Amino acid sequence: MRKIILLFFLALNASLYSQSIESFKLAQLQNIIQSPSDKILVINFWATWCAPCIKELPLFEKLNQENKNVEVILVSMDYDLDPNIQKVERFQARKKIQSRILILTESDPNSWIDKIEKKWSGALPATLVINSKNNKREFAQGELGEAQLQKLITNVTN
Numbered sequence: 620m621r622k623i624i625l626l627f628f629l630a631l632n633a634s635l636y637s638q639s640i641e642s643f644k645l646a647q648l649q650n651i652i653q654s655p656s657d658k659i660l661v662i663n664f665w666a667t668w669c670a671p672c673i674k675e676l677p678l679f680e681k682l683n684q685e686n687k688n689v690e691v692i693l694v695s696m697d698y699d700l701d702p703n704i705q706k707v708e709r710f711q712a713r714k715k716i717q718s719r720i721l722i723l724t725e726s727d728p729n730s731w732i733d734k735i736e737k738k739w740s741g742a743l744p745a746t747l748v749i750n751s752k753n754n755k756r757e758f759a760q761g762e763l764g765e766a767q768l769q770k771l772i773t774n775v776t777n
Contacts (some may be wrong), residue, residue, distance in 0.1 A: 640695075640708055642643070643721045645731050646693065652749060658690040659772055660749040664735075666696045667710045671745040671762035676714065683718040689716045689772065696743060698724050744770055750775040 652662070663679050665672035676693070683691035693716070695707050704722055711720055725731060734741045736758045739745055748757045748771040755775040757768065 626699075635701065640704065640711060640720045640722055641695075642724045644703065645723065645725050645734065648721065648723060649734065652747070653751075655751045656690065657752070657777060658688055660690050660692065660747075660751070661772070662692045662694055662747045664694045664696055664743060664745040664747075666700075666743055666775070668697070668700070669709060669743045673714075675744060675762050676716065678763065678768060680718055681765075682715060682768065693718050693720045695720060695722045696728065698722055698726075715740050746771065748772055 623627065623722050652660070658682070658695065661679070661682065663672075665677075667673070679693060682689055698704075702724075707722055710716075711724050728741055732741045735749055737743075738758050738760075740760060742760045744762055745760045746758070746763055750756075753775070757774050759769040759771060764769075
């Protein structure tokens, strides 16, 4: 009986911290990028196997929770190497990620990364910041610190 109660609370705890993960194709992601929004859009491209990606995730979680003028979307790039979506779902539950997570279900990133951002070499992590009100965008490859991320947001705001 104790095991059943414990499992129930563990499952409840995981569901409180996680949203459902959405599978997206490139065209759907491009629609999100191009859609008008009242918020600054911060899209982080990451993977569960990428140590710098995992290290910066708390920064995006903090931004998502504290800045209501920003929408954070975490785009998982795991699909190309391992199409097991449950792996990303388990990672989300374990890390208690509350930001929106999309799994980009596309193979061969080299064939489409320039459609997201021409300056992108394909390296992870990568972050795209968009202000659709003034059509400004900023892009950064590599792990970001809080000051770097804030500078990207400021650059698209002014």
